[in-house]
Amino acid sequence: MMFERRVTRSVNVGGVQVGAGAPISVQSMTTTKTADVEGTLEQIYALASSGAEIVRCTCNEVEAAEGLARIVPRSPVPIVADVHFQYRLALAALDAGVACLRLNPGNIRKEQHIKAVASEARDRSVPIRIGVNAGSLDPDIEEKYGMTAAALVESAKRELNYFEDVGFEDVKISVKASDVRLMVDAYRLLADAVDFPLHLGVTEAGPPPGGILKATAGIATLLNEGIGDTIRYSLTADPVEEAKAGRQLLEALGLRERSSLDLIACPSCGRAEVDVISIAAMAQEALSELDLPIQVAVMGCVVNGPGEAKGADLGIAAGRQRGHLFVRGQVVKVVPETQMVDSLVEWAQKIVSDGVEGALAAADKSAEAEAEADRAALLEEQGEDANRSDAIVEMIRKR
Numbered sequence: 251m252m253f254e255r256r257v258t259r260s261v262n263v264g265g266v267q268v269g270a271g272a273p274i275s276v277q278s279m280t281t282t283k284t285a286d287v288e289g290t291l292e293q294i295y296a297l298a299s300s301g302a303e304i305v306r307c308t309c310n311e312v313e314a315a316e317g318l319a320r321i322v323p324r325s326p327v328p329i330v331a332d333v334h335f336q337y338r339l340a341l342a343a344l345d346a347g348v349a350c351l352r353l354n355p356g357n358i359r360k361e362q363h364i365k366a367v368a369s370e371a372r373d374r375s376v377p378i379r380i381g382v383n384a385g386s387l388d389p390d391i392e393e394k395y396g397m398t399a400a401a402l403v404e405s406a407k408r409e410l411n412y413f414e415d416v417g418f419e420d421v422k423i424s425v426k427a428s429d430v431r432l433m434v435d436a437y438r439l440l441a442d443a444v445d446f447p448l449h450l451g452v453t454e455a456g457p458p459p460g461g462i463l464k465a466t467a468g469i470a471t472l473l474n475e476g477i478g479d480t481i482r483y484s485l486t487a488d489p490v491e492e493a494k495a496g497r498q499l500l501e502a503l504g505l506r507e508r509s510s511l512d513l514i515a516c517p518s519c520g521r522a523e524v525d526v527i528s529i530a531a532m533a534q535e536a537l538s539e540l541d542l543p544i545q546v547a548v549m550g551c552v553v554n555g556p557g558e559a560k561g562a563d564l565g566i567a568a569g570r571q572r573g574h575l576f577v578r579g580q581v582v583k584v585v586p587e588t589q590m591v592d593s594l595v596e597w598a599q600k601i602v603s604d605g606v607e608g609a610l611a612a613a614d615k616s617a618e619a620e621a622e623a624d625r626a627a628l629l630e631e632q633g634e635d636a637n638r639s640d641a642i643v644e645m646i647r648k649r
Contacts, residue, residue: 264328264349269447276496284314301497315342337363356386384427399435426453447479520636522550582613
């Protein structure tokens with residue numbers, strides 16, 4: 251590293267450390283309706299496969315909060331709830347188990363509402379990102395300071411003061427603008443004023459390639475000055491492009507190691523029948539030695555696994571002492587649980603040598619039927635709601 255990173259506090263976002271020298275993380279945001287649980291999870295897995303380590307989902311209605319209750323236990327990465335205007339939705343998102351909140355101080359302005367959310371987050375040890383946006387500043391702050399870096403920083407400071415009043419300091423901050431120079435000036439000013447970790451981004455950067463150039467101009471400038479702890483490209487495009495751009499930038503700057511293997515794994519929820527962490531670690535070790543350019547998913551259950559991770563080149567899901575091996579979401583073989591990692595290695599090599607189409611052509615013709623039988627049996631045993639999400643949804647509805 252050719253520069254010293256700014257010293258900050260550490261914030262734990264669902265197991266991903268942000269700040270205090272931790273690796274700079276890549277974020278993105280889903281574009282689906284959060285109430286569409288399966289569609290949102292599919293996009294989350296695609297983002298994780300492309301390098302996103304934290305994913306934000308909108309929480310703009312009660313149905314979205316209910317969706318989060320079902321998404322969080324099945325997501326491979328920590329979920330941040332994006333909340334605007336309605337502070338009660340922030341409380342519902344906390345009920346749903348999100349790893350972090352993003353609040354916009356420009357549109358949740360009442361002091362008592364802000365403090366209510368901060369108090370609840372404090373009690374649950376859930377961090378909050380103060381997400382200041384030049385397009386939605388408090389009117390009184392904009393009137394006093396104009397559309398300036400000082401105005402963006404003042405908005406963040408006001409929110410911090412409310413948080414401090416209730417003893418909440420588990421905070422990261424962004425001061426985004428679509429004007430690159432304004433964004434850079436605001437972050438520099440903020441970096442001198444506080445020691446909280448900073449989330450970098452140029453808001454509404456636009457579609458590629460111009461949007462990528464615009465966002466890179468702002469984000470890379472600050473990273474090269476040691477400012478910034480987590481980043482998000484805000485592109486008018488498939489969010490997968492955001493994750494890829496963020497990862498590529500960090501690698502280009504030497505801030506993250508290059509890796510030819512992308513391995514993602516579910517966090518293990520109520521349906522998991524194996525130790526997902528151990529199997530993922532063994533698969534990571536075995537596949538890393540091969541240095542293959544491939545995306546691999548290790549999933550804890552056969553009910554949701556292949557569908558959720560169908561964007562991965564290769565994956566395996568466990569159930570009933572067997573592993574369902576899938577290529578781009580299609581089950582190609584069912585193997586004993588003890589052979590799961592060995593089978594991943596074998597089929598990873600097959601994909602690299604023969605391509606995805608060649609691997610699919612080699613599928614065991616009975617695999618799909620066997621997999622469906624296992625899936626049906628597990629649904630009958632465990633029911634539709636193995637994660638007990640319905641009880642959380644009921645709690646959200648009573649708020």
